[in-house]
Amino acid sequence: MTSWCCDWFNLSVEYAGDKGITVAASYKAGVRAFYLIARFFDPEIVEEFSRVDERTGRTKWPALIDNKGYPVPLTITMAKMVRFCPGCGANLERLISKKRPEFDELVEKHRQYFSPG
Numbered sequence: 001m002t003s004w005c006c007d008w009f010n011l012s013v014e015y016a017g018d019k020g021i022t023v024a025a026s027y028k029a030g031v032r033a034f035y036l037i038a039r040f041f042d043p044e045i046v047e048e049f050s051r052v053d054e055r056t057g058r059t060k061w062p063a064l065i066d067n068k069g070y071p072v073p074l075t076i077t078m079a080k081m082v083r084f085c086p087g088c089g090a091n092l093e094r095l096i097s098k099k100r101p102e103f104d105e106l107v108e109k110h111r112q113y114f115s116p117g
C-alpha cells in the first residue's frame, strides 16, 4: 500500500469502493486527480437495488414523488474533485506528480468503483 500524505488519506484511498466518505483516483482527458466520494449504501445494496426486474421493468429503488407529483432523483453517490487533502491539507497535485506510477496504479484499481462523468 502506497503511503500518501496522512493516515486519514491512506485509509480513505484504501476503502474507495465502500460506503461512507472515501477518496478515489481518476485519470480522464489528461487530468490526474483525487475525488472525495460519498456513498450512502454498501456496494452490494446498490447492485441488488439497481438490477432491473424483467417482469416489472423497474429497479428496487423507491420512486420518490414531490408534493406536485414530480419524480425526485435519488442520490446514492456524490463526488467532488479535491486539490488539497481534507485530512492534513497536503497539495494533492504535487503529491500526484511526485508519485505518478503509484497514482496510475491506483487509478486502475479504482476504475471499478469510480469514473467521473
Ligand SMILES: [Zn+2]
Binding pocket: 005, 006, 007, 008, 009, 085, 086, 087, 088, 089, 090
Ligand atoms: Zn493528508
